Amino acid sequence: MKRVIITGGVAALGLAASVAPVPASASAQASVTVVAAKLDGPRGLTFGPDGALYVAESGSGGKIKCATVPAEPGGEASKVCLGLTGKISKLADGTLTTVVKDLPSAGSDGLGTGPHDVAFAADGSMLVPVGLGGNGKLRADLGPKGRTLGTLLKIKDGKSSVMGDLLAFEVKHNPDKKDKGSAIDSYPFAVVPTPQGGALVTDVGGNDVLQVSASGKVTLRAVFHARKVAAPAMLKLPKGSKVPMQSVPMGIAAAPDGSYYVAEHAGFPQPEGVARVFRLAGKKAETAVKGFTTAVDVAFDDSGRLLVLGSVGPVPADHQPRTSLYRIEADGTRTELLKPGTLTVPLGMAVAGDGSVYVSNKGFTPGKGEIVRVELPA
Numbered sequence: 001m002k003r004v005i006i007t008g009g010v011a012a013l014g015l016a017a018s019v020a021p022v023p024a025s026a027s028a029q030a031s032v033t034v035v036a037a038k039l040d041g042p043r044g045l046t047f048g049p050d051g052a053l054y055v056a057e058s059g060s061g062g063k064i065k066c067a068t069v070p071a072e073p074g075g076e077a078s079k080v081c082l083g084l085t086g087k088i089s090k091l092a093d094g095t096l097t098t099v100v101k102d103l104p105s106a107g108s109d110g111l112g113t114g115p116h117d118v119a120f121a122a123d124g125s126m127l128v129p130v131g132l133g134g135n136g137k138l139r140a141d142l143g144p145k146g147r148t149l150g151t152l153l154k155i156k157d158g159k160s161s162v163m164g165d166l167l168a169f170e171v172k173h174n175p176d177k178k179d180k181g182s183a184i185d186s187y188p189f190a191v192v193p194t195p196q197g198g199a200l201v202t203d204v205g206g207n208d209v210l211q212v213s214a215s216g217k218v219t220l221r222a223v224f225h226a227r228k229v230a231a232p233a234m235l236k237l238p239k240g241s242k243v244p245m246q247s248v249p250m251g252i253a254a255a256p257d258g259s260y261y262v263a264e265h266a267g268f269p270q271p272e273g274v275a276r277v278f279r280l281a282g283k284k285a286e287t288a289v290k291g292f293t294t295a296v297d298v299a300f301d302d303s304g305r306l307l308v309l310g311s312v313g314p315v316p317a318d319h320q321p322r323t324s325l326y327r328i329e330a331d332g333t334r335t336e337l338l339k340p341g342t343l344t345v346p347l348g349m350a351v352a353g354d355g356s357v358y359v360s361n362k363g364f365t366p367g368k369g370e371i372v373r374v375e376l377p378a
Contacts, residue, residue, distance in 0.1 A: 029337065029338065029339055029377065030325070030337045030338055030357075030374045030375055030376045030377055031374070031375045032338065032342055032372050032373070032374050032375075033372060033373045033375075034361075034370050034371070034372050034373075035091065035094070035358070035371050035372065035373045036055075036091050036096045036370065036371040037368070037369075037370050038367060038368065038369070039055065039057055039089070039096075039360075039367075039368075039369030039370065039371065040057045040058070040059055040060055040085065040087075040112070040366060040367055040369060041057050041058035041059055041060065041105075041111070041112055041114070041363060041364070041366065041369060042055050042056070042057055042058075042347070042348070042360035042361070042362075042363055042369040042370070042371060043055070043056045043057070043058050043115065043116045043117060043189075043347050043348050043360060043363060044056050044116060044117030044118055044119075044189075044190055044191075044251075044297075044347070044348040044360070045118075045348045045349060045350035045358055045359075045360055045371070046117075046118055046119050046120065046350050047350055047352065047353075048090070048120055049120060049124055050092075051092075051353075052090050052091060052092035053090070053091040053092070053350065053352075053358055053371070054088060054089070054090050054091075054099070054118045054120075054126075055088070055089050055090075055091065055118070055348075055360060055371060056086075056088055056115040056116055056117050056118045056128060056348075057086060057087050057088070057089055057114075057115065057369070058086055058105060058107075058112045058113060058114040058115055058116055058131065058363075059083060059084075059085030059086035059087065059103070059104075059105025059107070059112035059114040059115070060083065060085045060105060060107060060110045060111065060112045060366050060367070061080070061081045061082065061083045061085065061105050061106055061107030061108060061110070061111070061112040061113075062081055062082055062083010062084060062085055062105065062112075063081055063083060064081070064082045064083055064084070064142075064143065064145055064146075065081070065082050065141075065142050065143040065145070065146070066079050066080065066081040066082070066142075067079070067080055067081075067082075067138055067141035067142050068080075068141075069134060069138060078108060079108055080106050080107060080108055080134070080138070080142070081106070081107065081108060082104060082105070082106050082142045082143065082145060082146045083104075083105050083106075083107075083112070084101075084102040084103065084104060084105070084145065085105045085112055085114070086102075086103030086104055086105040086112065086114030086115040086130070087100055087101045087102070087103055087115065088100040088103070088115060088118050088126065088128065088155075091371060096371075100126070100128075100155055100158075100160075103115050103128070103130065103148075103153075103160075104130060104145060104146050104148055104149050106132065106133075106134075106142055106146060106149055110366035110367075111364060111366060112366075113131040113132060113133050113149075113187070114130055114131060114149075115128050115129070115130055115131075115153075116129050116130070116131045116188065116189045116190065117129050117189065117190045117191045117348065118191075119191045119192060119193055119199070120193070121154070121193050121197065121199070122193065122197065123156070123197075124156065125154050125155060125156035126153075126154070126155040126156070127152060127153070127154060127163065127191050127193060127199050128152070128153040128154075128155060128191070129151075129152050129153075129166070129188035129189060129190065129191045129201050130148055130149055130150065130151055130152075130153060130188060131149070131150070131187045131188055131189060132149040132150035132167060132186055132187055132188070132205070133185070133186075133187045133205060134150075134185065134186070134205075135167075135170075135171065135183070135184040135185060135186070136167060136168070136171045136184065139167060148160075148162055149167070150165070150166055150167025150168075150170075150186045150187075150188060151163075151164065151165050151166060151167065151188070152164040152166060152188060152191065152199060152201055152212050162216075163199070163212055163216055164199075164201070164210070164212035164216050164217075164218045165218065166186055166188045166201060166203055166206075166210055166212075166218060167186040167188075168218075169186075169210060169218040169220075170184055170185070170186040170203065170205070170206045171184055171186075173220065174206070175206060175207070175208045175220050175223040176206065176207045176208065176223055176224075176225055176226070178225070179207075179225050179226040179244060179246075180226070180244050181226070181244055182207075182226070185205035185206060186203055186205045186206055187203060187204045187205030187206070188201050188202070188203050189201075189202045189203065189204045189249075189250055189251075190202045190250060190251050190252045190297070190348075191252070192252050192253060192254050192260060194211070196213070196214060197213075197214035198211060198212050198213040198214050199211075199212045200212075200221055200252060200260060200280075201252075202249045202250060202251070202252050202262060203249070204248050204249060204250055204265070206223075207223060207224050207225070207226070207246055207247045207248065207249065208220060208221070208222060208223040208224065208249070209221040209222045209223075209249060209252065209260075209262060209280065209285075221280065221283065222262075222278070222280055222283070222285040224247035224249055224264065224278070224285070225247065226244040226245060226246050226247065227244070227245050227247075227274075228242040228243070228244060228245070229242060229243065229244075229245045229269065229271050229274065230242060230243075230271060231243045231269070232269040232271075243269065245266060245267050245268065245269065245270070245271075245274070246266075246267035246268075247264055247266065247267070248264065248265040248266055248267045249262050249263070249264055249265070249278070250262075250263045250264070250265045250295070250296050250297060251263040251295075251296055251297030251298050251299075251309070251348065251349075252298070253297075253298045253299050253300060255279070255300060256300060256304045258281075259279050259280055259281040260279070260280040260281075261277055261278065261279055261280070261288060261298045261300075261306065262277065262278040262279075262280060262285075262298070263275075263277055263295035263296055263297050263298045263308065263309070263310065264276045264277065264278065264295050265294050265295060265296060266293070266294055266295075270293060270294060270315050270321070271293075272293050272312075272313060272314045272315075273290070273291050273292070273293060273312070274293065275292040275293055275294050275295045275310065276288075276289060276290050276292070276295070277289040277292070277295055277298055277306070277308060288306075289306070289308070289328065291312065291334070292308065292310040292311065292312055292326075293310070293311045293312055293313060293314070293315060293321060294310050294311045294315075294321045294323065295308055295309070295310035296309045296310055296323060296346065296347060296348075297309040297346075297347070297348050297349050299349055299350065299351050299357070300351070301327070301351055301355060301376075302351070302355055303330075305327055305328055305329060305330065306327070306328040307325065307326070307327055307328075307349070307351070307357065308325075308326045308327075308328070309323060309324075309325055309326075309346055309348075309349050309359065310323060310324070310326060311323045311324065312324075312326075312336075320345070322340055322341060323343050323345070323346050324336055324337070324338045324340060324342065324343060325337045325338050325343070325349070325357065325359070325374060327376070337374070337376055337377070338374065343359065343361055343372075344361060344362050344365070345361070345362060345363045345364045345365070346359045346360060346361045346363065347360050347363035348360045352373075355376060356373055356374060356375045356376065357373075357374040357376060358371055358372070358373055358374070359371070359372050359374060
């Protein structure tokens with residue numbers, strides 16, 4: 001049986017240093033209820049100052065302007081088309097309404113890369129990272145209505161402005177450029193406000209966490225370099241060959257001790273148990289949790305326990321990890337809270353005041369996304 005290794009900051013919160021995971025059959029199971037449906041690419045979630053739940057919907061692209069994405073080695077070129085189908089929605093009293101619309105979304109086949117998260121700054125403004133999944137040329141090719149792709153938006157009183165241009169930082173610095181195969185690629189994904197009035201943003205394309213000051217200055221907070229892992233059989237490489245695997249940092253959350261935790265999804269070929277959760281304290285990044293195959297998002301419950309939206313075990317033949325919800329108990333034990341297969345491509349979560357967890361589900365099914373409420377066992 002694989003072991004979950006708890007180190008660093010998680011241990012500092014009272015968790016054990018090394019524990020075996022609890023089998024799913026022995027785990028306490030949560031109840032799940034769909035509270036909103038027919039969303040268009042639901043991503044990050046947060047509770048606003050008004051107590052309502054807000055969700056970023058990445059949209060479905062559009063037909064304003066199209067651009068060609070060059071092929072990677074061994075692949076084929078693809079076409080991406082821009083639309084203003086991204087939005088921020090609000091769930092209150094069981095009703096889902098749109099509060100911000102016409103945000104850029106670049107995609108194909110109905111899948112859009114647009115608003116990927118939403119958080120609230122101390123002044124009540126929304127912070128919204130807008131994804132891209134490409135370089136400066138791609139953004140330019142998509143035209144002026146796509147100029148906020150690859151940025152962190154600040155939205156207040158219905159007015160939107162660019163708080164930080166994360167793509168521009170990637171183009172200029174490319175922090176993971178020493179890694180083999182690294183290219184200019186910016187895909188802002190998750191955001192968390194900082195006490196100084198700025199924000200931290202994960203960039204899954206740049207493999208880093210960027211800090212955006214209140215004045216809009218973008219600096220590097222942490223970079224997660226590629227690792228060499230065993231080449232999968234499908235590549236038909238000589239026995240013992242290794243290939244680089246990208247880190248792909250996704251969700252980020254503020255911890256009770258003032259540090260920040262980052263979920264590492266891990267890129268191809270995603271061998272079993274390779275994904276980690278990092279703890280950022282100052283400019284230092286340390287591994288807090290090992291043993292996941294993918295980690296999508298992180299949060300903390302009202303007892304200070306770490307929640308991880310991720311997967312364990314080998315990636316199935318369909319290449320779609322079986323993501324579930326896990327809790328790291330006070331003694332370090334990993335408890336699986338959902339029956340395997342309950343969730344389908346969940347991409348974000350938020351913890352409510354009553355301890356329940358809201359999860360964005362079916363994130364890659366255009367027009368059929370959901371928000372589910374997970375009522376956790378004690």
